[in-house]
Amino acid sequence: MESSSSSCKKTLLLLILVHFMMPVSAARPLATDTNTQFIKTSCAITTYPELCFSTLSSYASKIQRKPQLLAKAALSEALKTARSTSSMMSKLSKSQGLGAGDAEALNDCVEELKDSLDELQCSIGEMGKQGHNFRVKLSNIQTWLSAALTDEDTCMDGFEGNSMNGSIKYSVWGYIVNDAHMISNALALINNYASTQSLLHA
Ligand SMILES: *[C@@H]1O[C@H](CO)[C@@H](O)[C@H](O)[C@H]1NC(C)=O
Numbered sequence: 001m002e003s004s005s006s007s008c009k010k011t012l013l014l015l016i017l018v019h020f021m022m023p024v025s026a027a028r029p030l031a032t033d034t035n036t037q038f039i040k041t042s043c044a045i046t047t048y049p050e051l052c053f054s055t056l057s058s059y060a061s062k063i064q065r066k067p068q069l070l071a072k073a074a075l076s077e078a079l080k081t082a083r084s085t086s087s088m089m090s091k092l093s094k095s096q097g098l099g100a101g102d103a104e105a106l107n108d109c110v111e112e113l114k115d116s117l118d119e120l121q122c123s124i125g126e127m128g129k130q131g132h133n134f135r136v137k138l139s140n141i142q143t144w145l146s147a148a149l150t151d152e153d154t155c156m157d158g159f160e161g162n163s164m165n166g167s168i169k170y171s172v173w174g175y176i177v178n179d180a181h182m183i184s185n186a187l188a189l190i191n192n193y194a195s196t197q198s199l200l201h202a
Helices: 012-021 035-043 049-063 067-093 100-128 134-157 166-195
Strands: none
Touching (some): 035 049, 035 067, 049 067, 067 100, 067 166, 100 134, 134 166
């Protein structure tokens, strides 16, 4: 894996565009909510609330109704999922007897998923940085996560066409969709965290 300083800068040009594309809406839990309810309420603003809740609820006591900790946990879970997809894809790409088209698509996926992992790693690094301007931090993370989603998409695009092996395609699709949903949820929770920061509106 590349070091974050070199690889984390490559997609910054998308920054402004992405900033305006992302809706910012806050989940506003009541003070009486339990930690678990906080996760449920927050997950409700994501596109895949059940996946969100099932992957994050076990961290409820650590997250303690803090949108920042929830966003961090969502990012770590997205990275974990993407890592396991990435290693599965590496294995699959080395299978015997692959058709030429499938072999090529799988090899491309291995590269694209590596980029996706780097971008997730960059986002986690940025999240943990102290003293960075919040707006810049947020834009960087939004940019990297969007790039990570694009990489997942590009992997799937490689399997278009009738000559592809359906069972390989279907299996890849399952992993990629799961990755993409995890990343999408992390992005939503980061936007939610951002909306709780008065800095953003100053
Ligand atoms: C598709 O791939 C699977 C798993 O590698 C293999 O078992 C199957 O024989 C392949 N089917 C065709 C039609 O090539």
